[in-house]
Amino acid sequence: MSDQLLLIGGKYVPARDGQVFPVTSPTTGERLADVASADPADADAAVTAAHAAFHDWSTTSYVERRRILLRAADLLEEHAPEHYDALTLETGAVRGWGEMNIHEAAANLREAAALTSTPTGTLLPSHDPRTTNMSLRGPAGVVLAMIPWNAPVVLAARAVAIALAAGNTVILRPSELAPHSAGHLLAAALTRAGLPDGVINVLTCSPGTSRELVATLIARTEVRRVVFIGSTPVGRAIAQVAGAHLTPAVMELGGKNVTLVLDDADLDRAADLLTVAAFANSGQVCMSTDRVLVPRRHYDHLLARVTAKAQALTVGDPRTPGTDIGPLINRRAATHFRELVADAREHGATVLAGGGHTDGLLARPTVLGNVGRTARLAREEAFSPLVAVEPCQDEADMIQRANDSDYGLIASVLSADADRGVAVARRIHVGAVHINGPSVGDEPHVPFGGVGLSGFGRLGGAEAWHFFTEQKTLYCHG
Known part of the structure; x- marks a missing residue:
């Protein structure tokens, strides 16, 4: 250049x-x-x-x-x-x-x-x-x-x-x-x-x-x-x-984007979609999902599937064919990634994949469970290959948690019933919602933007x- x-x-x-x-x-x-x-x-x-x-x-x-x-x-x-x-x-x-x-x-x-x-x-x-x-x-x-x-x-x-x-x-x-x-x-x-x-x-x-x-x-x-x-x-x-x-x-x-996995969703498909939504471009996307809400009875199953997907991703030189995840943009971004994971651990989170370590600017896709509400990750935009999965009591609890944010850019709702997905999407306070698709994605003829922060x-x-x-x-x- x-x-x-x-x-x-x-x-x-x-x-x-x-x-x-x-x-x-x-x-x-x-x-x-x-x-x-x-x-x-x-x-x-x-x-x-x-x-x-x-x-x-x-x-x-x-x-x-x-x-x-x-x-x-x-x-x-x-x-x-x-x-x-x-x-x-x-x-x-x-x-x-x-x-x-x-x-x-x-x-x-x-x-x-x-x-x-x-x-x-x-x-x-x-x-x-x-x-x-x-x-x-x-x-x-x-x-x-x-x-x-x-x-x-x-x-x-x-x-x-x-x-x-x-x-x-x-x-x-x-x-x-x-x-x-x-x-x-x-x-x-x-x-x-x-x-x-x-x-x-x-x-x-x-x-x-x-x-x-x-x-x-x-x-x-x-x-x-x-x-x-x-x-x-x-x-x-x-x-x-x-x-x-x-x-x-x-x-x-920025966004603090959430995906709601309803109790009738296909968990295998949900894991596939979340892999794209959370880790595309090393999570450095304003539309990235960094929070996943799921009913408690499906929590362990979904967490295991997302963890397996994250661990299977190839991290390395983006010029090499087959590389899924390239480097973070600079040292500041790498430091922010490590700090968010360390803080989540201090507040009781469990690390299922990754771990918040970097090799230079390369960061392993990281999956966290049981992230406390007082952790920085609960409020701050991650903007890195980092996703937290949260168990919820029911649909109402999921919607309340989704709206418990000062941000409101984009969200995703996954459900076997498209009409139900639309009904839930209408109750989420964001600028756009994908139903049965990853949160990362838009089209040029469609209005795009957020609310709140x-x-x-x-x-x-x-x-x-x-x-x-x-x-x-x-x-x-x-």
Whole structure:
């Protein structure tokens, strides 16, 4: 991977003060690149470029916007193998996770392309027959989108594809842990597809400098929408800045996600689904299940099945075929994983698989039973290959425990009776629920987002189109 510059106004440029920061691979430990670290002056330049491009892009035919988005989707998939390799080196993802990122990112671009011909207004009645009232929607302006490292390409596409389809211009601020995968990769595909200069810009910044950079960006009046996908503490701080400037924002934040295994569920299938839900991408997914609720009479059976599945997973170099679990993203993540397991043990938990140890950044999938309500794991997002299985008295107890959380991103309900599963799902206070499927998964045309500490607003589908557009009413008097 070559050194990374800033993308401003269609040109790749160094930071104005010449500052760079290193990006290190969790897979190999090698230094992958020196990356430009933007400062407030670079932020101002990016906003100026995006604003200058806004008029022409917002008035570009929807046919042309659709063509560019579709071509970018094709380009992503045409170059998929090299993208998989980049993801593996930069984030530690196994090939299957890389494949999902590229193909789902392409799907998001294609879905956005289909929305370019969304009706732009409606006619409304008036008390005066000589008057025609029209409600129109148009692009909002410059969109600031901040993207995490863990599912970088698909989340970048989710954050910006519909914004571009609606005629907005974009500034991408990717995670400092994956600046290529979370920003430059998608921007390059869009640029090669014909996106005009300045319509998408990429600002990277070193750890510890993001707060000032983001504050500078949001303070500019041309920035009319903010999208943040990431942790709850950082999202809270960004939401406060956006609120101070009355800038509408979508916050897609962390989760403390739960799967409810009802008393009629197939336990073998449940174990298969939980293996995906808890351990995909080493559990480093906002939608990962890290709590499983099960009736007490099925507790031992399900625990044994999940433990066997966890122990059978292959942990190692994600470049090696057959590896199921790659490394955690960095030492901080590895330390957090070990601390959560140690704390759970101190509060009486039983370790059935794994054990909270790491070999460098490699962590064995860990299954815990009898996690006490006072343990950190009972409240904190694990974001690691870690799942706790909890015995419950009955369905009502399961629902009460599922809702005993300040988070509310996603959940899963497993039952032999789909109608029963839907009925239980309706009582869980989260943004989305899978019935008889793993909690990890969404579709580009479906609204996605959380409640509580998991954020607010929705990305995907018509709700995202409305977020990225402004509404204007015209009163046409006869």
